[in-house]
Amino acid sequence: MAKDNIFVGLEIGTSKICVVVAQARHDGTLKVLGVGTVPARGVRKGEIVDFETAKRCVHDAIADAEEKSDVEISEIYLGITGGHIRSFNNRGIVVLEDGREEIDEQDLEDVRTNAREVSLPAEDCILHTIIQHYYVDGQDGVLNPLGLFGKKLEADFHVVYGIRTRIQNAIRCVKELELEPADVVINSFATAQALLDKSQKQLGAVVIDIGGGTTDFVVYVDGAVKQSGIVAVGGDHITNDISIGLKIPTARAEKLKVEEGNVTLGTAFPGETILLKDETGFAGREIEREVLNQIIHARLREILDIVRRQLEAEQNLHYVGAGVFLTGGCSQIRGLEHLASDLFGMPVAITHALPMAGVTSAFENPQFSTALGLVKYAHLMHLDRPSSGGVFRRAFQKFSGMFRN
Amino acid sequence: MVQLNRQYDRDQTPKDSIIIKVVGIGGAGSNILDRVMLDGIDSAAMIAVNTDVQALTASVATEKIQLGRNLTRGLGSGGDPDLGLATAEEAADEIRAVLQGGTVIFLCVGLGGGTGSGAAPLIAKIAKEQNTLVIVFSAMPFTFEGKRRCRQAEESLRQLRATADAVVCFENDRMGELALPRMGIHEAFAEADVTVSQSIRSVANILQRPGLLKIGFDDVSAVLRNGDARGMFGYGESEGENRAHDSLAKALKNPLMNRGELLQNTFHAIVHICGGTSVTLGEVQIIMEELNRHIGDQTQLFMGIGIDPQMGTRLSVSILSSLGNGSDRATVPAPAASQYREDLVPAQPVEAADSAALGTAEPGQSESNNSTATDEFAPVHPAPKPEIKPAPGSAPLKKAEAKQETMQFEPVSRGRFEKSEPTIIDGQDLDVPTFLRRHV
Numbered sequence: 001m002a003k004d005n006i007f008v009g010l011e012i013g014t015s016k017i018c019v020v021v022a023q024a025r026h027d028g029t030l031k032v033l034g035v036g037t038v039p040a041r042g043v044r045k046g047e048i049v050d051f052e053t054a055k056r057c058v059h060d061a062i063a064d065a066e067e068k069s070d071v072e073i074s075e076i077y078l079g080i081t082g083g084h085i086r087s088f089n090n091r092g093i094v095v096l097e098d099g100r101e102e103i104d105e106q107d108l109e110d111v112r113t114n115a116r117e118v119s120l121p122a123e124d125c126i127l128h129t130i131i132q133h134y135y136v137d138g139q140d141g142v143l144n145p146l147g148l149f150g151k152k153l154e155a156d157f158h159v160v161y162g163i164r165t166r167i168q169n170a171i172r173c174v175k176e177l178e179l180e181p182a183d184v185v186i187n188s189f190a191t192a193q194a195l196l197d198k199s200q201k202q203l204g205a206v207v208i209d210i211g212g213g214t215t216d217f218v219v220y221v222d223g224a225v226k227q228s229g230i231v232a233v234g235g236d237h238i239t240n241d242i243s244i245g246l247k248i249p250t251a252r253a254e255k256l257k258v259e260e261g262n263v264t265l266g267t268a269f270p271g272e273t274i275l276l277k278d279e280t281g282f283a284g285r286e287i288e289r290e291v292l293n294q295i296i297h298a299r300l301r302e303i304l305d306i307v308r309r310q311l312e313a314e315q316n317l318h319y320v321g322a323g324v325f326l327t328g329g330c331s332q333i334r335g336l337e338h339l340a341s342d343l344f345g346m347p348v349a350i351t352h353a354l355p356m357a358g359v360t361s362a363f364e365n366p367q368f369s370t371a372l373g374l375v376k377y378a379h380l381m382h383l384d385r386p387s388s389g390g391v392f393r394r395a396f397q398k399f400s401g402m403f404r405n
Numbered sequence: 406m407v408q409l410n411r412q413y414d415r416d417q418t419p420k421d422s423i424i425i426k427v428v429g430i431g432g433a434g435s436n437i438l439d440r441v442m443l444d445g446i447d448s449a450a451m452i453a454v455n456t457d458v459q460a461l462t463a464s465v466a467t468e469k470i471q472l473g474r475n476l477t478r479g480l481g482s483g484g485d486p487d488l489g490l491a492t493a494e495e496a497a498d499e500i501r502a503v504l505q506g507g508t509v510i511f512l513c514v515g516l517g518g519g520t521g522s523g524a525a526p527l528i529a530k531i532a533k534e535q536n537t538l539v540i541v542f543s544a545m546p547f548t549f550e551g552k553r554r555c556r557q558a559e560e561s562l563r564q565l566r567a568t569a570d571a572v573v574c575f576e577n578d579r580m581g582e583l584a585l586p587r588m589g590i591h592e593a594f595a596e597a598d599v600t601v602s603q604s605i606r607s608v609a610n611i612l613q614r615p616g617l618l619k620i621g622f623d624d625v626s627a628v629l630r631n632g633d634a635r636g637m638f639g640y641g642e643s644e645g646e647n648r649a650h651d652s653l654a655k656a657l658k659n660p661l662m663n664r665g666e667l668l669q670n671t672f673h674a675i676v677h678i679c680g681g682t683s684v685t686l687g688e689v690q691i692i693m694e695e696l697n698r699h700i701g702d703q704t705q706l707f708m709g710i711g712i713d714p715q716m717g718t719r720l721s722v723s724i725l726s727s728l729g730n731g732s733d734r735a736t737v738p739a740p741a742a743s744q745y746r747e748d749l750v751p752a753q754p755v756e757a758a759d760s761a762a763l764g765t766a767e768p769g770q771s772e773s774n775n776s777t778a779t780d781e782f783a784p785v786h787p788a789p790k791p792e793i794k795p796a797p798g799s800a801p802l803k804k805a806e807a808k809q810e811t812m813q814f815e816p817v818s819r820g821r822f823e824k825s826e827p828t829i830i831d832g833q834d835l836d837v838p839t840f841l842r843r844h845v
Binding site: 232233237 | 818828830
């Protein structure tokens with residue numbers, strides 16, 4: 001068992017596997033002790049497709065992190081993503097039996113259970129039931145109903161679920177490396193913890209994490225998760241598009257995307273070309289800059305448009321006051337914030353994790369937002385434990401139950 | 406025995422004009438038949454044909470024909486197609502009597518074994534005699550069942566393709582697309598049966614259900630007869646907000662459809678949309694627009710819309726097509742059919758020449774013909790007949806064979822995501838580069 005104040009987040013991403021080790025300090029802040037990262041193989045669209053290869057990569061990343069942080073890792077918080085993960089909002093209701101008027105912990109648990117009772121396909125299991133708002137006897141705006149008097153407790157929850165077997169793949173990968181997953185968290189939720197502070201959550205914010213294989217987003221309204229989603233399209237797709245469109249090898253396309261890619265159209269001079277040097281097995285070529293940008297533009301515009309349409313479908317965009325926060329490896333493509341603010345019609349910021357103490361290079365890179373978020377999430381859960389003891393235990397029960405089945 | 410009465414009364418339906426008969430041949434065939442029966446089909450005769458009496462008794466079909474009363478005496482054919490053929494020859498009169506009067510005859514058969522592989526081509530031929538539309542649903546064996554069974558299946562399939570109007574081939578190897586590996590084996594097989602059953606029912610429904618835009622028997626014949634006998638089916642049903650898109654996606658995902666890739670190469674296709682009274686014009690538009698992305702410019706679409714209150718809030722899409730370009734096949738069936746009749750009626754002893762011409766002639770094949778030479782139907786050679794006719798038949802058929810090589814042709818490139826699960830949102834396959842889809 002790791003020391004009580006050490007938290008480790010593991011993100012098995014499509015492009016890289018990332019481990020962040022952090023220590024909770026006495027003043028309630030986190031200090032990043034070390035970051036281990038290796039390029040991922042055997043992962044497609046955020047999910048493991050080659051178990052053994054992916055396992056080796058995870059092992060290497062863990063070893064890297066252990067070396068850099070000088071901590072022996074035994075328990076981790078695991079980030080999960082994948083196109084199969086879905087979510088919805090649901091309200092749970094509990095009526096207190098006669099003769100009892102004070103709402104206790106059991107009622108809070110019951111109302112959560114009540115909200116989870118929806119018919120899902122048999123192969124699915126629930127990952128999160130995130131509390132949004134409580135209502136006591138129909139009264140709005142109750143922050144913590146524990147100890148209040150009332151007859152009826154209602155609560156809105158954001159329920160996230162996915163296909164059990166596909167979630168288990170990642171868990172098994174970790175377990176086979178003799179690591180104990182303390183909790184499984186969807187990436188978007190973790191990322192939001194790293195990016196947003198309390199006031200931004202309260203104002204309303206959209207976090208979009210465009211990663212290698214997936215685009216994960218989450219919407220905060222009034223301090224609560226209102227909507228989340230995963231589109232299984234990411235930077236890999238851009239690379240693939242470039243590779244097909246310009247007929248160059250994938251590795252070349254990836255390099256071109258990172259070094260020359262720009263999402264804004266009309267920035268290149270007419271006829272401006274990029275010279276690809278020849279290498280062994282690849283003849284040099286000239287590529288028109290505008291064509292490259294068009295390919296990138298078409299894809300990224302589409303990704304953001306899908307997210308925007310999903311937000312509009314639930315009419316959440318009106319409640320977003322703090323703006324759109326873009327992160328993830330793909331957010332580094334030049335000009336993305338202009339495209340996004342055009343599409344969303346609100347301020348857009350390319351961000352990385354909020355500063356923490358320790359290894360500063362870690363949180364200045366949007367690629368590490370999710371892994372840092374996992375540590376933040378772990379820390380929050382840990383802080384939460386003494387006050388409302390149920391949350392952590394429940395999270396663990398839910399998780400271990402899932403694995404047993 | 407279970408007798409299900411699923412024959413709903415429906416006045417407007419011209420039941421008498423189109424008579425559907427479903428024939429299940431062999432063990433696998435009767436399983437499919439039972440599934441069709443259980444799922445319910447409007448006014449169709451169900452006929453089980455098998456050598457194995459035990460299996461025959463267990464079947465819920467309304468009519469049953471035992472093959473090989475004298476030859477196998479109620480036992481199975483032991484995986485020997487020649488024996489299967491001989492038993493079918495023995496019962497040919499009985500089969501002919503039962504098939505009499507059908508307009509559309511479906512044959513369901515699992516190829517690779519004895520009864521199915523042996524009897525199916527002959528039964529198809531007998532069915533074709535009635536001047537009917539003959540559609541064969543065949544299940545090909547798993548590769549791991551051995552090369553011999555696969556060869557038997559291939560041979561039988563070849564014969565069926567030469568005879569029937571359409572042969573829809575379900576490869577057991579692709580069962581994995583229907584069922585998860587951890588799923589019970591019976592469930593997996595049941596899923597496969599359901600797929601075939603849905604296809605049969607959807608054709609029956611297209612023909613029999615009242616329609617706003619009606620697709621007639623003539624349309625179906627046109628589509629199936631003009632192909633090169635490799636039929637494709639897709640059926641999808643869905644409800645809820647996105648039902649139009651979902652049901653089409655399901656139909657295209659059908660293993661009998663090859664993910665809709667082959668639709669590019671067809672000349673005719675039937676789309677039938679059926680739903681309750683809540684079907685909107687918008688939904689029809691969505692389906693047709695999405696479908697148009699999958700078919701080539703040269704394809705002629707027959708669209709049908711049926712309103713059936715029984716569907717409730719569900720919406721179903723059936724796609725029916727066959728491969729190949731119209732002209733090829735059009736010339737083939739006529740000579741093939743008449744040729745066969747010539748053979749059958751004057752009973753010429755032609756086996757020897759056949760085997761020689763066949764090239765791949767297996768000794769077993771000719772032996773069987775000799776052994777049954779005493780039989781009245783001795784010359785009724787299984788289907789290779791039309792194929793080996795040198796003059797009119799061979800050239801087009803050869804062409805059809807060559808096309809088979811291009812089965813896996815994919816019109817749109819997905820690059821490195823070729824083999825991964827497609828990400829489809831709002832009807833767009835997002836793995837295909839955006840600039841290609843939008844023609845930037």
